[in-house]
Amino acid sequence: MNKSELKKYEKLLLQKREEMIEQLRVNKKQIDTTIKDSTGDISGYSYHMADQGTDAMEREKAFMFASKSGRLLYHIDEAIRRLRKGEYGNCHSCGKPISKARLEAVPHARYCLECKEKEENEKSGVR
Ligand SMILES: [Zn+2]
Helix, strand or coil: CCHHHHHHHHHHHHHHHHHHHHHHHHHHHHHHHHHHHHHHHHHHHHHHHHCCCHHHHHHHHHHHHHCHHHHHHHHHHHHHHHHHHCCCCECCCCCCECCHHHHHHCCCCCCCHHHHHHHHHHHHCCC
């Protein structure tokens, strides 16, 4: 893969990263609103008081990872890391280059289509 191609995928990844961060922000706002609504204003206040410090950070992390966008964000970060190390674009399973069409659709893809399908078939028990 040449430099301008790498740049293109890097841009795609960074764009997707922004989208995911925005998505997480929206999700989190919804969750905060739900908590406030169900507990009322006064207990909502004490909830937020007790929420400070590392506990809140742990909760944040758990939330990030529990959500689909959070996991996606993790994979996007990993892909950016690989790209900068010059390891981007090869399948993690068979080592062959991942097709450009696939990378354009899923820039954080770790597996080529063949390996991905194989893995999914194995998971669902189809041989
Ligand atoms: Zn493969």
